[in-house]
Amino acid sequence: ELKVEQNPLFLSMQEGKNYTIYCNYSTTSDRLYWYRQDPGKSLESLFVLLSNGAVKQEGRLMASLDTKARLSTLHITAAVHDLSATYFCAVDSRSNYQLIWGAGTKLIIKP
Amino acid sequence: SAVISQKPSRDICQRGTSLTIQCQVDSQVTMMFWYRQQPGQSLTLIATANQGSEATYESGFVIDKFPISRPNLTFSTLTVSNMSPEDSSIYLCSVEARDTLYNEQFFGPGTRLTVL
Numbered sequence: 218e219l220k221v222e223q224n225p226l227f228l229s230m231q232e233g234k235n236y237t238i239y240c241n242y243s244t245t246s247d248r249l250y251w252y253r254q255d256p257g258k259s260l261e262s263l264f265v266l267l268s269n270g271a272v273k274q275e276g277r278l279m280a281s282l283d284t285k286a287r288l289s290t291l292h293i294t295a296a297v298h299d300l301s302a303t304y305f306c307a308v309d310s311r312s313n314y315q316l317i318w319g320a321g322t323k324l325i326i327k328p
Numbered sequence: 329s330a331v332i333s334q335k336p337s338r339d340i341c342q343r344g345t346s347l348t349i350q351c352q353v354d355s356q357v358t359m360m361f362w363y364r365q366q367p368g369q370s371l372t373l374i375a376t377a378n379q380g381s382e383a384t385y386e387s388g389f390v391i392d393k394f395p396i397s398r399p400n401l402t403f404s405t406l407t408v409s410n411m412s413p414e415d416s417s418i419y420l421c422s423v424e425a426r427d428t429l430y431n432e433q434f435f436g437p438g439t440r441l442t443v444l
Contacts, residue, residue: 248431250432250433258438259420259435259436259437259438260371260420260422260439261431261435262329262432262434264431265432305370305371307433309431311358315361315373315376316373316433318370318371320369320370321369321370323368
């Protein structure tokens with residue numbers, strides 16, 4: 218059974234700092250997704266990672282995938298308040314197109 | 329990508345009643361999904377709805393409680409039946425965009441349900 222673990226679950230940080238959110242999964246998968254959710258809002262797709270060594274960047278966010286370690290990271294560079302949100306990773310289960318979701322990381326960035 | 333709308337956006341319902349949530353997509357999609365998200369929690373898949381076939385329910389969810397319709401490739405409904413306060417949650421529909429390599433899921437805005 219595919220399981221997805223995120224850590225940390227909660228992160229409070231100052232603006233300008235760097236930090237990394239980790240997403241571990243338990244069995245082989247072809248695809249890993251990162252989503253953002255603002256309070257009271259729906260989910261926004263950030264990144265899709267398809268292969269080992271994949272790295273994608275958008276602004277201050279960079280996501281990477283190591284399929285051998287079954288690990289993805291979401292790195293935040295020089296955080297700004299607008300990045301405050303909950304970030305979810307999800308892994309393609311290869312079964313019925315289902316995504317298996319991490320618990321989410323609630324990120325609070327203080328001015 | 330896909331643009332998805334849901335109705336209602338929120339509702340407050342009495343115990344024992346039922347609510348039907350609508351999900352409309354701006355393009356034809358094969359796969360539609362219904363999720364539940366309780367406050368501060370992750371997403372839990374309720375069922376997968378493909379047009380022309382019965383919905384596939386996940387463990388812990390049954391058709392009598394959460395009947396789903398999928399009459400065409402752009403629309404689906406989820407009914408929450410005989411509601412109890414434990415059904416209070418956000419209900420999200422999503423679709424899988426089968427473009428390029430990504431097979432991303434895109435989400436509707438959600439329906440916030442409170443059961444008294």
